[in-house]
Amino acid sequence: MAVITYREALNQAMSEEMERDPNVFLMGEEVGLYNGAYKVSKGMLEKFGEMRVVDTPITELGFAGLGVGAAMAGLRPCIEFMTHNFAILAWDQIFNSAAKVLYMTGGQYNCPIVFRGPTGAALQLSAQHSQALEASYSHFPGLKVVTPGTPADAKGLLKAAIRDDDPVIVLEAEMLYNLKGEVPDGDDFVIPLGVAEIKREGGDVTILTHGKMIHIALQASQKLEKDGVQAEVVDLRSLRPLDLETITQSIAKTNRAVYLEEGWTYAGIGATIVATLQEESFDDLDAPILRVFQADVPMPYAKGLERAAKPSADRVVDACNRVLYRNER
C-alpha cells in the first residue's frame, strides 16, 4: 500500500477510470492547463488531451448542463466544481435535470455523471466560500451523495461514483487535499456506495459523522479516551445510499450517539439520521441523540468568530459526556 495525498488519490481515481473507459472525461474550471485550482488534476491534460480534460469558462450552469446532455448521449462526464459553493449556480441542472432524467423519461435515458469538488469551510474564506452543502444535495431523490474523508475513501468512492450509472455528488474538502494516508494499489480498488466504515471502535458512545468531520471525531475520541470513555467513530462515507445497518448496529452496542456534521443543523443530515434512528433504534437508546454542528449563521471571516462557528472536538466531547450523563455542565 502506498502512502499518498487525498488529491493524488482523486487524481489516480480519475486517471484510472479514464484509462479504463474512453467515455469518461473531466470538465471544469482550470482542470487542464492550470492543473486544477487545487492541483487535483495535475498532469491529466498532458496525459489525456484537451478533448478529455476540458477547461471551461466560468459558466457553472452551462457546463453542468452540458455534462447532463453529454451523459444522456452516452458519455460519462466527471464535472469538477472549483467548490460546491459555485455549483449553486448550477443547481438547476443538477436538481431539475440530472436528478430527474431517468424518472421523467420512464427509464429511457439515464444520467451517469459525477459532480465533484470541495465543500465546507477552509480557513477564513467567509460566508460565500465556506458552506457545507451535503444536506441540500441529499434532499433530492435521483442523486447519490458521497463524502470521502481519507485518501483511501477518496479513491475508492470516486471510482465507484464514476462507474455508477446514476448522478453522483462527490463532496471533498480543501482542508483534506494535503492529507496523506495509505491507499491500496491497483485499478480494482473500489469502495461500493452505501457502505459506512467504523473508523475507530469503542463501546461507550457512538459518534456518527461524515466527510472531513471524521478527523474532529477522532480527535474527540482521543480526548474522551484519556477520560476513560471509548467512543466508536462511524464514518457514513455515503449519505445516499445510507448504510443504516452499520449505524444501528453500533448504537445497539453503545446505546448512545452523537451526530457531528459540518453544516447547519436545521434540516441537516443529522436531523434526518436522528429522525430515522428514533424509528429504528428507539429501544437501543439510553439517551436522546445530540447533534454538533455549525453555528446557525453565515460563516464569519474573523478568526475568533469563525472558530466559534465551526464544530470542534471539544463540542463533540461535551456532547458525548452529556449523552453519557457525565460531567453535566
Next chain:
Amino acid sequence: MATKEKAKPVEASRNGGAEPLGGLAKEQLHLMLYQMLQGRRFEEKAAEAYAIGKIGGFCHLYIGQEAVAVGAFAALRPDDYVVTAYREHVQALVKGMSSREVMAELYGRRDGSSKGKGGSMHLYSSKVNFLGGWGIVGGQIPLGTGVAFAIKYKGEDKVCLCFMGEAAVNQGAFHESLNMAALWKLPVIFIVENNRFGMGTAWERASSLYDISQKAAAYDMPSAVADGMDVLDMRRVTLEAVDRARKDKIPTLIEARCHRFMGHSMSDPVHGVYRTKEDVEQAKARDPIHTFIVQLRDGGVLSEEELKAIDERVQAECEDAAQFADQSPEPGIEELYTDVYRVENEHGRLFFDRKNRLET
C-alpha cells in the same frame, strides 16, 4: 414603463430557395403536409381531452407553429438529435414518436412514452433520439449543447437541434450555452421559436433588443431569421445551418418568427389582457398549413382528393391515438419507485420513506 417600438412584420419569405417548392419531391412535400396536419389535429384532440379532464396538469399547444418543427426536421437525418422545451407534442410526433405513445403519455397512462411519469411537458424517445421535453425555461439549452459535445467527442457527424421559446433567450443558460458552442465548435443549431409571447409578456416588453438573431454576434456565431409560418423557408434556413454543423462543426442561431394561435397553456385564454383579438386574427390569417396548401396547389402537386385523403388519414390516426390512450391502464402503484435510480446499489438505503409507503 416605456417599451420598445413594436416589431416590424417579418420580411417577405424567401421561401424554399432558388428552386420551386425547395426542389422537393412530391412524396416529401406530402409527408410534410401530413406532419403539419397531424400536429394540428393531434393538438385539437388533446385540447378536447383536456377539456373533459382526460389530460391534467399543464398542457401547452403548438397550434400555429407547426411549420417550425416540420420545416426544421425536414433538414435532419433520422439519427440526428432534438432537445426541446415543454411545447413539444408536435415536435415529438414529427421526430418519429407515435401518436399513440404521445397521447397515452398526455393521458398519464402505462403505454405512454415515459410510462405516464412525465406527462405533456416531458416527452422523450431513445428510439428516435428525441431528448425531450424540459420544463424549466432555458434549462434544455445546455443539454442540447452537451449532446453536441458528445457528438464531437465521439467523432460522429450527427447534429443536434436545440429548440427554445423566445423568452428563454433572457435566461443565463442561453448565453452560457451559445458561448460554449461557439468556443468549442459544437454541431448544435439553436432554434428560437419567437411566437412573441413569453406566457403573457410580449417580447418587446421583455428584451432590450428586438432582433434575436443579432444576439449571435456576441458569440461570433452565424445566425439567420426564418419565417416560421412558412415550412419551406424554415427548412431552407435550417438546412444551411445543419450543413454547416455537420461538415464544419459550426453552430448557428436561428430565429423562427411565428405565432401561436392559442394561449400559453390550456389554462390561459387565447386573447385577453396581454393580446388583442385582432392580433390573434391577424396571425391566423397567415396559418402555416393554409399557406403550404396554397403553395402545393399552385405548384400543381396537390389535388383536392389528395388533401382530403391526408386529412382523413390524420383524423383517423388522432382518433385512434385518443382511444388507445383512453384504454391504456393507469401505471401500477409499483411504478412509483422505479426509474428513480438506474442502479439500486447493493448496500445502503436510497429511499427514506419506502417503508412507510409500500410496506404498511
